[in-house]
Amino acid sequence: MSEIKKQDDNVIMEKIRKDLLTPMTTFPLGYKIWIGSLLTLIAMAIWAYYIQFQEGLGVTGMRDYVSWGLYIASFVFFVATALVGMLISAVVGLLGQKWIIPISRIAEMIALAFVMMAGIVIVVDMGRPDRLLNVFIYGRFQSPIFWDITVVNIYLIISFLLLFLPLLPDLGIIRNHMKKDLPKWQWNLYNVLSLGWVGTPGQYKILHRTIRVLLIMIVPVAMALHTVTSWLSALTLRAGWDSTIFGPYYVSGAFVAGSGAVLIAMYFLRKYYKLEDYITDFHFDKMGKLMVLVALVYLYFNINEFLVPAYKMKTADAHHIHTLFSLHGEYGVMFWMVQIFGLILPIFLGFFKRFRKPFPMMLIGTAVLVGAWYKRVIIVVPTMIHAFLPIQNVPEEFHHYNPTGIEITITLGTIAMAVLIFSILAKLFPVIALWELAEEKGVDIEKDL
Template sequence: MEKSKSPEESRKLLDKITFDLTRSIVKRDELTNFWYFFLIMFAAVGLWGWFIQIRDGLGVTGMRDYVSWGMYIANFVFFVAVSLIGFLLSSALHLLKINWAKPISRVAEQVAIAAVALAGIIIVMDMGRPDRLLNVFIHGRFASPILWDVTVVTTYLTISILLFYIPLIPDLALLRDKGTDDIPKWKMKVYTLLALGWKGSAEQYKLVYHAMRILMLLILPVGLSIHTVTSWLFAATLRSGWDTTILGPYFVAGAFVAGAAAVVIVMYAYRQRYNLKDYFEDLHFDYMGKLLVFVCLVYLYFNINEFLVPAYKMKTAEGIHLRNLFTGNFSVMFWLAQTFGLILPILLMLCKYFRKPLPLTIISVFVLIASWVKRYIIVIPTLEHPFLPVQNVPDHFKHYSPTSIEVMITLFSFMAALLIITVLAKMFPVITIWEYAEDKGIEKEIISEPKN
């Protein structure tokens, strides 16, 4: 935290910070309109595909008796993975008092909320009878890992929303009292309602700090549980490729990689679009690059462990699975994901130049794409090689390829996630104003005082 300034200097600096960090709220031009149009149109196409699926049944997908999980479950695991970054950046690093992560925490929560919301929606879209969703809650058995997954996803989404909203309350009050004339009146009414009568007293700030700390502590076990339980959906079977105790930490490590890459991409988009170079600094990208290198190294270790141990024993079913990945039908996807999603990014990001904003963002795009591909090859190859012999079925039952309906619904999931992030950025500051102002030496009394 910087030294305290004089009241006049503090007010001028606060006005500048408020003006800069509300740029995402007030900026509306043709590019913004086109971006909304683009996202909504592709999301609408995906919803139309889902309507066709509900009308005609899951037979319109490439899923059959053997590959009963397809692209939808790969999407689900991917979104659950991306959502875990909220746990790491806005909670774990916050509790460790790592200050460079503070300006990034709200971006991480935006990404987490969008990802975990879409993870839940994708599961509903994967159901042949979504009208029976309530049966999971009414008649669910605690012995079922599916019920565990539904529980932790719902809990994680709830805590993530609270962790996004509670630190936002002082900002909402600040915008209510000192917002610029460019902010639409309907948004000002929303801010007034959501500010809950915030006055900025010491007791209120103490309550916010206390609530944030409780939520940060709560989200640690829930965040670890969400991806660990997801891994148990796979590991609780005897199928080759999934029958391993390492799958829990393996999924968690991979989640940090995907989430960190997603946050870097969103940070860069905000930095360029809303001219926030003074807030998302090169320093933040450098640290995010170092963090990404670290989690990639951990994930690489689990990848080596995942394949080295079964390759050493080379049981019959494991041998078929590994040969299919290394030299078979999925070898191109497998090696591209490992090379461009792990090995090359690690080597490049060890150099400081590639931890600068643009190079790091390009690397993060490759890492994020590879993360999705990795989830696809976790799901599909194993299901294509069941233990029971495949006989007396059509040839297309033996192999899986996604249909246009699955591609449309997958596009919906990505467009809907981007739409949630966009709406959050257009409604609320992308960096916590009061925390940033406090770090710059502005007293809370100045932040909370009414506009003259």
């Protein structure tokens, strides 16, 4: 009996290894073009940043009144999307949902890539990045900016650990089986990174416990991360930001953005890595339902966030609401496009099983993610145009915010950078945890696989 079982294990592992590790060794033309175009965008952004660094922030569209533009909107977007690591692995994972096994590493990779860019885009927004250290030297504990810097870095470290720790058994497998398939440097890298993993019960015990503690830890850290990010706005008295629900509003919005990003990544990885056996329609169905759930929560917060001030119409709020709600307002079209295509339509379509299939889900995920980015622009920019004191005796351009080409290039570059980091991570490491899959299929994993 045990003989049959043993053979079984080997057959299963053989298939898993073949399916999941082969994409790491091939570099098809499509991947090269993809990386090449991302690098081109990044190179353009670096050139644009060089100009911005030389000339100062005057080359952007930001002026005295709108001093937070695309960069800070992108920062909030990156932080928001990064929160999906916590949603999938911790919230859903700790609830004992097994269907997240093939996608939890994808979520962690997105989290790491996006939170890294969140930190970098803040520096991009600084006119004098050489004074970055002053934030730490002179920062006030009373300022949410200080807390934000702290918590972004902590979330980065925990995200890294939550990506790295579950990789250990996989790195052991790669080290054991792929010596001849990989270049020497790459095999050496995996050999070192595997930390001598052999899959003894002792090692698994430590691994399971550490991952579990970190998964619990990341829940409050992630909540703090996005709540503090929301406080950057909400602790001011400005129309549109002066809201008590900004924390949960941001967190729920983050889950929506993150779900969109995961859906897109799932679709393309499944398609190009040929993972149809692992990321199945069932996973898209589940992920679609999760997306609908978090989007409904976000819709609820949206209604609260806009209906309450729109009912009272306090003077400054009224200007702000008019800009957003009226199709003739400066941001009206953007606002309704975002709310309809980025929130209401995805919820509606997500209710139908026929839309919770891979391709429609990818399209919906794209709409959600693009909508999420524009939503952050809507949260950040219009408020700054609606100061309580009248804006007078300033040049006409101060009254509006029109991002310049340089600014847009840099912003696109940061997004490309996040996608590039994810693309490299997904090429360098297996996108699905082999050992978790094996464990799920009943393979005895407590040995050197």
